Amino acid sequence: MSRPLRIALIASARFPIGEPFAGGLEAHTWTLARALRSRGHRVDLFAAPGSDPELDVTEIAVHRPSLSAAARSDVSMPDASWMDDHHAYLRLMLDLAGDGGRGFDVVHNNSLHYLPVAMAPAVRVPMVTTLHTPPTPWLESAIQTHGPRTVTFTAVSESTAAAWQPLVTGARVIRNGVDTDRWPVGPGGPHLVWFGRIVPEKGPHLAAEAARRAGRSLRLAGPVGDREYFETRLAPLLDEDIRYVGHLDRSALATLVGTSAAALVTPRWDEPYGLVVAEALSCGTPVCGFDRGALGEILTPDCGLLAPPDDIDALARLVEDTTRLDRRAARARAVGFCALDAMTDGYTALYQELAA
Structure with missing residues (x-):
């Protein structure tokens, strides 16, 4: 039998991983974390505040950067939510690149943010990134900073894998799964x-x-x-x-x-x-x-x-x-x-x- 692993699972910093889910990405991450834990793996979930307390959650704390008045008034200043996400993932990835990442066997990035991909070379353990969307400019840019080989990519469908060609070649297709016990058969109805x-x-x-x-x-x-x-x-x-x-x-x-x-x-x-x-x-x-x-x-x-x-x-x-x-x-x-x-x-x- 394969040995239990310690897995760092990176989730959304914007929406909690818990019911009722903000969307399919949050539902998928919650389901995956629970399934891995049920098989005896240790899963540390890095997720937004308010996530399911039954999971071993480390909050991706949004500590807003202290920006000067000059920086805030600059024409290149993005909106506050963009800066919040950027700062949160920057802190997380710096921590994983240091002592915070030493205890893991693998890091699995399920976020849509570019920094986990861009900073993957600094992390000392293997990193998996699942492609949950069609190509986005931020992720394409992050991949091109050091090429796709630093990160092992998976895709949630053949369609998504094809959409990322040729920038990401050979993405392993692992389709999202549902717990069929939690979605039981119903009798149907009129509507x-x-x-x-x-x-x-x-x-x-x-x-x-x-x-x-x-x-x-x-x-x-x-x-x-x-x-x-x-x-x-x-x-x-x-x-x-x-x-x-x-x-x-x-x-x-x-x-x-x-x-x-x-x-x-x-x-x-x-x-x-x-x-x-x-x-x-x-x-x-x-x-x-x-x-x-x-x-x-x-x-x-x-x-x-x-x-x-x-x-x-x-x-x-x-x-x-x-x-x-x-x-x-x-x-x-x-x-x-x-x-x-x-x-x-x-x-x-x-x-x-x-x-x-």
Whole structure:
């Protein structure tokens, strides 16, 4: 049996790793930390204040830099939140580069910040960075400072791995996994469901319009990440049939999804993975969505149907056929393709390989 490892898991400095989750990245990091701990590994989670106290959390404390009036008034001064994140990750990486990193076998970066990648050469133990998004200018710049070989990259889907070519070659694909026990099969129900962050790139207003054109009721759930978008684009579409039910914890959300006829997934960007797809399938709820990013990797015709990107009429036409798909096939796809054990196996094998 492989020996237990001590793993430093770097998470978001902006959103707590705990329920109700701010988004899929936070849910993934929480799930991974718990799964690794259940296998006997020691996991030190570096995360935002307010994260789950049951995890061994070291807060990425945001100590705002003391900037002079001249610096604050400079035309290059970014907004305060950018500076907060920069300073927090700078302190963390300097600590890991010094004595703070000596006790770890591997550092796994699940943040979206550029500094863990840029400063990886200073850390004395192997570092893994998971690519959770399409390419961003900050991460591309960080990789190019010293090349990709200093960091071992993984990607959450074949689509995401391909998007990062040729800058990152050979990223190992380890798909996000869901704990199917925590997303149990539900009986279905009359309404459709959309869940996720309420932001433009997730397109909940398109789900509302598609549901109305299909003549179906819809329940939307999730944190409001963009208040202006919510008020101007989504709120005008809400009524007795199209309802926003709030930011639910995992148990309430699983109940909502499990008692829905189908889940609408409407990304307006190339979805890197689509954790909501895996969660819906785990509940036995088939998926009707736009064919973007990794959705086509997860879904098969017996558990989900895909429309061309942004084509609301095509999505609406697929709704009835989607609701008739076998809920058992949806659950089987989640268990066989999106399982937590497969993800945990992939990461632990990589950690052991690097630690050796």
